[in-house]
Amino acid sequence: MGVITFALVSEAKPWILALGAKPDPTQGRFRYFRTQEHILAVTGVGKLAAALALGEISHKIPKEERKYHRIWNLGIAGTTSPNKSLGDFFWINRITDDSTKKEYFPERIESFSLKAEAHLTTFDRPVSFSKARNSKPLPNFRELSESESESVDLVDMEASGFFEAASLYFDLEQIQVGKIISDHLEGTFCTENKVIEYMERTLEPLLSDFLKPFAWEKEETVSNPEKTNWRNIGESLHFTESMLVELEKTILYFKLRHPNSEIPLPEFPTEEKKLEKRIAKEIFQIWLGRLLV
Template structure:
């Protein structure tokens, strides 16, 4: 099983043609196309629309089906760096929500024919480096420091998808469509860029997930983690996020020792800010 989320029809069109998918008649808001066990969902632009589309689709599946389905978000993204060429495809290994400053970590593809990876920042408005362009948010070079690609859906997709699907099943990939010149891409250009990668990625998307085994972290890794965090005041959300990161690490490093933060530092945590920094540092080490 596999599900593929796009923001707009022009991104999805080459994939719909390859899949020969038909519209699903349902009572929901979002367009869902299916062929057998494979689905393509179009959300509309913006992270809220994408998150709602993910939620609506997830509720069409049973809990067991959610464990077995591959869930991707593909689409176009603007590039901050001029050396990233138009049409280049990148897997996303880190997503930052520009509004909340939260970081998210999609699954890292290790066996794809596309090998480039980078980070993605999700904004609430289209971004440009130019000055005072209607409907665009103008940002300076300093404000864009550390930003590689930008979009409007990535963080909404991953935050919602991680509530319903295992983290290791979730993947994000983006095609460079512009260099933040403050112009919207033409429909035919988007279709051409997506068609160029679709032929190669299609077989990777419809292929089964590489894992179908007992979740070993529940019996081996997680008890160790629970012992370590016993005297830390982690919220349930933090524990949930940590377990996803532990699972991510174990699937990518089946024979490696699980990394833990420095024990003495744990004893010197004085504030919620200290705890949050400690926690995020630990999670980051699990995604290296």
Template sequence: MSALFFAVLSEAKPWLELLQAKPLSHSGKFRIFQKGSHSIIISGTGKLSMALAVSEFAHTLSKEERNQMKVWNLGIAGATTSELSLGDFFWIHKITDTATKRDFYPDRIVNSQLTKETDLKTFDQPVTKEKNVDRFLSLTKEEFAGTSLVDMEGSGFFEAASLYFPLENIAVGKIVSDHLEGKFCQTEDVEKMMAKTAGTLFEEWISPLPWVCVDEIETIDWPKVENFIQNLRLTETMKHDLKKSIRFFRLRNPKAQLPFPDESTKAKLESKTDLKTYFESWRNSLHV
């Protein structure tokens, strides 16, 4: 189960195409696209919109689903130095909200194909190093001191996500889109940069969290067993004991084929005693 939050469609588009997600019809404010257990949410720009989108999506999930959900925010960010190249991707290990002065510390991603990390500052409006640019907040070099990347959504995402999801499930990643020249990025440029990152990270995003255990007994073995025993009159207690034996077998033999009794012998079971003997023989084979 995975959820991916973007501010704008141009950031999300390459991921939507890879996932082949379809828009979800719902009564909420924000656009949600889904395929299977994977969701992509577009919030609109700004930390408030992002926080509200996280909250709205979280309320569509049960507590168990939240605990198993991988939750990412990806997007573009401006770099304060030309040493960071356009298109470079960074995981964020510290977020500072410049309005509230609060710091947030996302857990570091382990075993990712993309390994660069840096810090992020979230502002309430677009910022630039240039002077007197319409619709941009002009800041001096001194005001950018100690800052690597800047955006408008990171702190809103993380603060809201941490209210609903385990901290270890949450990650923030940003692509360098500009060097704060005071110009808005072109849609096609954003899509191109995001497509490159999506091609690398897509499989990482859709893969289960490593600490969320997938119960192969329930999802793989037991459906096969249910199909085999459908004409046998096993009691609920017998089924319960059989599942315990299968679990014992699987723990000792994680890659082995599950043993089944000879199919032809089922037709020869004429009494409860025959069934009990048949059943115990099967269970014994699982404990060898």
């Protein structure tokens, strides 16, 4: 069982045909195609749309069945690297949101048929790079500077929203992001036929992996007693429920990045007094900052 989200219909089309998916009769805000076991979603462009779609999808799957699903985001991406060729596929091992600077770390616990991995940055606008084009700066495009291009590998407009929302409803080991190189940031858009062609190139190996049943015994990155301990600390500091959810996710990311390190403690108030919302928020932000180092 599984879910795949795509930004574009052209990205989804080869998968819809391969799986024999039909339009979901209970369409919501987004376009859905279903088989008996799988959901394919066309969300439209942008991280907000990708995030909202995950919330809607979660209500289509009974809570007790969610743990059996793969949750994938597939599609095209641009790159600053001249060493990456059009049509190359990469699993994403780190996602950076350009506007918030948050980082997300998909957990790769399986061996898939396609092995290459890359870092992806999600932008709020289409991206171009002056060295890759021969024209003047383009309207509505985010122009990368020379220094920015050095820290950017692949670029898209959905992955950070998809991953953050997916992690609210599904476990990290269920969630993967895969991207196919469609351009080198020349400031042009890939044609529909080209997108379909690129997606078809990787369809066979990806489909084989997507249809595999889960075959691992789940190993908790953070044990339930640990989760309870950190939640109790957060509650003692008067964190809101949304802050507690964000704290748990951030601790998981910390453990993935630093598996042998102790989780840093927050800075507790020095005086015995009732915590105001402002103080609790300050403690929360400082603690998250230490966990994201």
